[in-house]
Amino acid sequence: MRKYIASAAAAALLAGLGATAYATTGTASDSRPLAGMRILISNDDSMQAAKASNSDGLGLYELRRAMCAAGADVVVMAPWQVQSGKGTAVTNGGVVTAQRRTALPAGYENDCAGAPARGAVYGVCLSDGPCTKDSASATPADTVKLALRGGLKAKAGWTEAPDLVLTGINSGPNISASVNDSGTVGAAVAAVDQEVPALAFSSSGDESNTFFPRANYRAHAEFGARLVAGLKQRGLLTSKFALKVDYPDVSTGVPAKAPVWTRVGDGAVVYHAFEQRGNSDSFDIALGLCPVDGSGEGECAEGRKDADSTWLLDKGHVTIAPITWDRTYGTPVDARRELNRIEHFVKHEAPRP
Template identity: 65%
Template structure:
């Protein structure tokens, strides 16, 4: 895949940002209430090629909506804004896989019609046809029990030849979007997140990426369509704003977590955050048999743990903004895990411009 060198793309970002500042482009190119507007402004993502993946699969068959319904909601919103979207996602749920990859075997792609009524024609008329693929490990078609590719597998495969073969995108996509995940990805569990891991895989390959995650209902076991839909509409507007200002970057991925709105809660404006350290979700291991050979993996949530394990110590933490205050939480995620590494001058300027956009110009809900 041929892409412009990073320095060249950074200079293009700076030039585009300066030009837009001179022309006074409006802060948001779309609205969330469906009000009429001109063709030019109603399709702010026209011509944008988006690779879509997730860690929840492309099945969308569970009553809880935990297995990929968010993928179809963000696909719908992006196509409505004019983007050409190709989805290449894990065949089975791969939550918690982080940046894991598969080191051998054969990948199989299964192209299936939309699993739920109401999503069949969301992307009709796009140049690629906007297929939705599930990727498994098999030498034939994916079946109900086929082991799944990981989220990072799907992005790496797509960027290293899959999109060229299936969609004709020889130069790759302009943007990778991952999600919308069933449940927030904040604080200590960010490293576990396959949604975030897939976005990190994209920036590793030199492609800008945005990772989207939505809160569930009060139980965090069911994931209402209302939450996915609200997040999808916000995300399409948010991405349009990034595009308008030339703020796509491959220096880091942007993580965007959306609060629960399923009971009519009012969403607070997006804020620029840091990944917290407090434990909100974790894995416990409980012995099943007296001999200790079998252990059940039991997910835990903060309410079940002593306060000392749940206390957030990071200022401006993503979990605090999202879960305690009800804000849309945005945080940059870097692929460079070297302790103490900081962005260079150009990276710091990009961070500063993104922070300004999030806090002053991004959509409010």
């Protein structure tokens, strides 16, 4: 894996809507703090970005836009179809096809025009031949594994692993028990499993939880670029664990509050419900919603004061939590120094929304 040499910090403006200054230190005037970095982006919402609800990949294009504006060389390899809830699932046989998308969503065509890879976007389907409208999709973890195990070399000419993997921006937060199901988080776990640093981004929807405003994605993406710049500058991009970054709803004009270092909550925010169809063998699957203030009972009860769900949904903060691939209960953290340094950075030095 590559060694990371932090460039001088920058105070910069991101291209696009609004001015976005990087929260870095030093005297450099470089407006592209991620210059020289190669970043792979994936998600679990697909690369389609065609739904009116903005739930099928629009966040990915906002993330791509922000990273390219900050100077990164970006390649996207994402699921062909929506794969929400796939967790760390993988496909164990058959053929995958990584098909380049040539007609990008309106407004995003030239975001990465000056970068070596030009922000190439690939959708990955399970097909021995071209992906079609109805092709089955690779999982989020599939796309990252493909990219790191030959896909980026074949498609982008990258002979070494990328410096960073970013997943998202997901349509909806990934907090509490939902983290176990999240394909966005699962794709980030697939990256650190291959010793590549990774961050997983997820944004809240509006009050209806059915529409995902572009404003939320854009604010999160621009914050994310500054966050990555700060981590890079301080040499804090690590593959020992991934970072999960969730962003509150800012579409009503209420700004996000400062980032908080959290744990994954031990309660649920949403849960799966199953209702039998009469006396048949069939059950309807539905998602139930728990109270956002953690006041629910049973699986909806939240017992941790530093839970991501509480600080995100109830208090309106950006939340950041470390996620490890090692599921062995009680395993000592083998990167305690890095963990402590990143926690200090989030609490005292990280950019503010």
